[in-house]
Amino acid sequence: MTAGFGARLDAALDARGSLCVGIDPHAALLSAWGMSDSADGLAEFADRCVAAFADTAAVIKPQSAFFERFGSTGVAVLERTVAACRAGGAIVLLDVKRGDIGSTMAAYAQAYLDPAAPLAVDAITVSPYLGIGSLEPVFELTAAHGAGAFVLAATSNPEGPQFQHARTAADRIVAQEVVDEIGARNAGAAPLGALGVVAGATIAPGVLRFEQLNGPILAPGVGAQGGTADDVRRLFGSALSAVLPTVSREVLRHGPDPAQLRASVSRLVDEFAFLRAA
Numbered sequence: 018m019t020a021g022f023g024a025r026l027d028a029a030l031d032a033r034g035s036l037c038v039g040i041d042p043h044a045a046l047l048s049a050w051g052m053s054d055s056a057d058g059l060a061e062f063a064d065r066c067v068a069a070f071a072d073t074a075a076v077i078k079p080q081s082a083f084f085e086r087f088g089s090t091g092v093a094v095l096e097r098t099v100a101a102c103r104a105g106g107a108i109v110l111l112d113v114k115r116g117d118i119g120s121t122m123a124a125y126a127q128a129y130l131d132p133a134a135p136l137a138v139d140a141i142t143v144s145p146y147l148g149i150g151s152l153e154p155v156f157e158l159t160a161a162h163g164a165g166a167f168v169l170a171a172t173s174n175p176e177g178p179q180f181q182h183a184r185t186a187a188d189r190i191v192a193q194e195v196v197d198e199i200g201a202r203n204a205g206a207a208p209l210g211a212l213g214v215v216a217g218a219t220i221a222p223g224v225l226r227f228e229q230l231n232g233p234i235l236a237p238g239v240g241a242q243g244g245t246a247d248d249v250r251r252l253f254g255s256a257l258s259a260v261l262p263t264v265s266r267e268v269l270r271h272g273p274d275p276a277q278l279r280a281s282v283s284r285l286v287d288e289f290a291f292l293r294a295a
């Protein structure tokens with residue numbers, strides 16, 4: 018990697034548009050695509066996604082769990098999928114949501130962010146709810162290897178606000194503390210910091226502020242979960258140019274034909290073209 022993650026992501030969004038496409042091969046979707054719920058079905062599904070997205074989407078987000086459930090064979094498919102997507106020019110964000118402490122967190126960081134690792138990717142998702150300081154090994158490797166990380170702040174699931182919108186002793190929303198801490202770590206980076214946050218497109222407007230983040234915002238909840246382009250526009254204000262709407266079901270329901278999958282991506286890229294114009 019010759020440039021930092023923030024710079025590479027910014028260039029990819031300029032070149033391919035503001036969209037992150039998920040690869041989520043759960044059993045029901047494999048069946049809907051006419052494939053068996055097996056390692057062979059997984060491999061066929063992944064290959065079709067690579068054919069559709071690797072040279073079109075700015076960011077591709079495989080969900081690691083759907084590969085891991087097939088054991089070592091599934092992980093081998095994930096390794097091949099990651100390599101093929103990166104070879105096609107896409108940035109790969111592996112959705113693993115790791116969060117641990119000490120040497121265990123360091124091992125997770127090595128597994129995904131060390132360029133020599135078999136599952137090396139451009140960025141990963143991580144959870145800060147053991148304390149943001151627990152993620153220090155991830156932050157160190159993003160800096161060392163020009164990689165990135167997206168830290169969960171306010172997720173799109175309905176159970177999240179019970180914890181993420183709770184208030185600290187200083188009467189600040191926990192999720193805002195996460196955003197502000199990541200912003201402090203991104204200070205001075207240009208055009209974007211390497212550390213982003215996850216903030217769902219379904220959260221209430223005005224709950225969080227992103228002006229000082231100086232990093233990318235992964236926005237799940239678009240499409241099948243009810244979030245719209247108008248929601249994104251209302252939620253993120255002056256940070257719009259750094260927003261990365263993430264879609265899975267909204268695109269994958271058009272499979273298994275790669276041409277139809279690609280057409281769905283193109284339509285959504287056009288729908289969110291206002292983000293880079295902001």
